[in-house]
């Protein structure tokens with residue numbers, strides 16, 4: 001490479017830039033002279049083969065040449081942009097060579113993921129998925145579940161009443177009655193659904209959340225069957241056995257009744273805000289179906305046994321994803337939701 005060669009290359013490049021009439025052509029010129037395999041790169045690579053005294057001189061000229069072309073290309077781009085702006089009334093200019101914006105793809109909400117996974121596991125254990133209405137009557141939400149009017153047990157469910165005497169269901173248990181009215185045992189069902197409670201929120205309580213009801217009815221169904229089903233469910237859901245405990249509880253529609261707690265995964269049982277510093281999180285209410293419930297649903301309770309449970313799906317999601325505040329699920333905060 002000599003000084004004269006560089007000079008004629010410069011003239012040639014200048015001409016090509018001047019004759020370019022769109023950004024595509026300018027791009028070509030850029031690649032030809034300044035690209036990885038372009039003229040400048042070729043000159044710089046050949047410096048090693050030059051005599052020592054020539055190297056610095058040609059190197060400097062190649063750099064000047066590079067700066068010169070860069071400047072000319074920039075000027076030309078500006079000129080082309082201005083021209084094309086005028087062409088479209090000077091209002092808008094679209095750079096068709098600019099890389100496109102990647103559309104963001106949506107995904108399922110973490111609570112939907114949890115609900116689907118839960119349904120899938122119970123279905124493999126022979127449970128069918130059933131749905132029921134979110135707007136419910138007092139009969140199905142309370143009376144038919146053996147919770148008489150004026151009984152203090154009704155206070156356990158802080159209910160949103162509607163003007164027409166109906167209410168927003170405070171649990172998924174009313175669907176037990178609706179199903180048993182139309183189906184004869186034996187059966188196994190699950191009922192995932194949204195429920196509503198007039199409750200103050202805290203890290204483990206929402207006023208609008210999801211439950212999954214379970215009901216298995218037939219002959220000789222025992223609390224041992226319940227424990228086995230629920231332990232197997234948790235084992236499959238978490239991919240390993242988890243620590244749970246059954247403690248005595250009270251629900252008017254089950255006798256005996258239990259509460260199932262899980263060792264809090266957020267703090268490994270040490271105590272944190274999510275588990276109110278107890279190391280345990282209440283996951284579900286459960287029990288053996290009360291004979292009166294069979295009666296209210298129109299079934300003869302003689303010889304009929306069954307277990308029922310109602311688990312909080314939001315609580316399950318908290319344990320699965322180690323979330324220490326239930327309110328994040330309904331926050332609509334994309335920084336949170338995009339992690340799933």
Ligand code: FA5
Nearest residue numbers: 171173205206209282283284285286308309310312315
């Ligand atoms: C009930 O709602 C009963 N229907 C459950 C049941 C069904 C008992 C069948 C026996 C037989 P409880 O109010 O405890 O029970 O709620 C059940 C579960 O829902 C709780 O264990 C908890 O996991 C979840 N839960 C309750 N309140 C809230 C809340 N405010 N926010 C989030 N999850 C809640």
